Amino acid sequence: MKRPAWLPDNLVLLLLATVALATVLPVQGAGVPVLDGLTQAAVALLFFLHGCKLSRRAVWEGLLHWRLHAVVFAATFLLFPVLGLLLRPWLEPLVGPTLYLGVLFICALPSTVQSSIAFTSLARGNVAAAMCSASTSNILGMALTPLLMAVMGRWVGAQAGSGAVHLSWHTFEGILTTLLLPFVAGQALQRWMGPWVAAHKAWVRVSDQSTILLVVYGAFSAATVQGLYQHLPPATLAAVLLICAVLLALVMTLLTVLSRALGFSREDEIAIVFCGSKKTLASGVPMAQILFAGQAVGLLVLPLMIxxxxxxxxxxxxxxxxxxxxxGASPAV
Incomplete structure (x- = not known):
């Protein structure tokens, strides 16, 4: 029996349990550097495995459909940030500067990979194009997400200590050593490691989810120790949910209208709508740990989880x- 769409998926239930554990039993003292080291190693492993399983052939073949990818990338890295900035006069008063920065972080993130492809396939869309767009979006996001956050942080006049993102060599070093180099190593070893990763998808999925849970536990532990939840009433949570719903609805509607106006096929429209409207939790949570080091990461990733x-x-x-x-239509070719 299939789970109803409105029920939380297993990862979300695990995330909620992790947040509850961090609230009741946060890591403190000597345990913090131990957890940080373990988390950093897990994040590096996550991106290494993503490099191993990402097909270079699929990427190069999919890149030929440049018009579709241009629309997806424009939605992911341009439309979302523009909406986040334009809606600031209404969003920031609802949730405050820290959670608003978390909303901007959603806007700067790349698309998902697995779920974008899965939903495109379920809807009978262009799966090959979705695979290429979502995968390439994640690669580009390693560089574009930090740059977008720095630009948007400056644009809204964020002050140091209030959640601003300042790019520095330390930030780039963290992205390079923890995200990019492991990913490149995975690509280099794909010929040998790829078949093993493909044969152990369940193990890789557990590794991905465990990494996310580790990062969330560390982030929300710090938030608990700092007493940040005292400033998070239920009305604020409801406001974050409303903001996320408005963002998602706006982008999906605009992409549907734009795809049809530009004459894309139904299959391409499906790939555009799903790849261009979704944001990655798997890459976003580890990236937040690097970009917002020393800040209220637990609060900053809360909008992304929702x-x-x-x-x-x-x-x-x-x-x-x-x-x-x-x-009743003919299968896509």
Whole structure:
């Protein structure tokens, strides 16, 4: 029996349990550097495995469909940030500067990979194009996300100590050594490691999720120790949920209209809508740990966690609707 789309997925349930554990039993004192070292190693392993399983052939073949990818990348790295900035007069008063920065962080992140491809396939869309767009978006995001956060932080006039992102050699060193180099190493060893990774998908999935849970536990432990939850009433959580819903609805609607106006096929429209509207939790949480080092990471990733669950529920429903509408059509080629 399939899980209803409105129910949280297993990862979200684990995230909620991790947040609860960090609230009741946060890591403190001598345990903090131990957890930090373990988390850094787990993040490096995560990106190494992503490098091993990402097909270079699929990327190069998919890049030929440049018009589709241009729309997806524009939505991911341009439309989302523009909406986040334009809506600032309404968003920031609702949730405060720290959570608003977390919303901007959502806007700067790359697309998901696995779920974008899965929903595109379920909806009978262009799976090859979705695979290329989502994968390339994650690669570009390693460089574009920090740059976008620095630009947007300066644009909104964020002050040091209030969640501002200042690019420095330390930031780039963290991205280079923890994210990029392990990914490149995975690509270099793909010929030998790729088949093993493909044969152990369940183990890789557990590794991915465990890494996210480690980072979230560390981030929310720090937030608990610092007493940040005292300033997070239920009304603020409801406001964050509303903001995430508005962002997702705006982007999915605009992408649907734009895809049809530009004459894309139904299959391409599906890939554009799912790849261009989704944001990665798997890469986002580890990246937040580097970009917002020493800040309230627990609060900053909270909007992303909410957006993640919301996009899964909404996209599952829309994918099934696409599939029903195309049930009588010829299979995509």
């Amino acid at each position: 957006f993640h669950q919301l996009q899964l529920m909404v996209c599952a429903s829309i994918a099934r609707r696409y599939a029903r509408e195309g049930a």
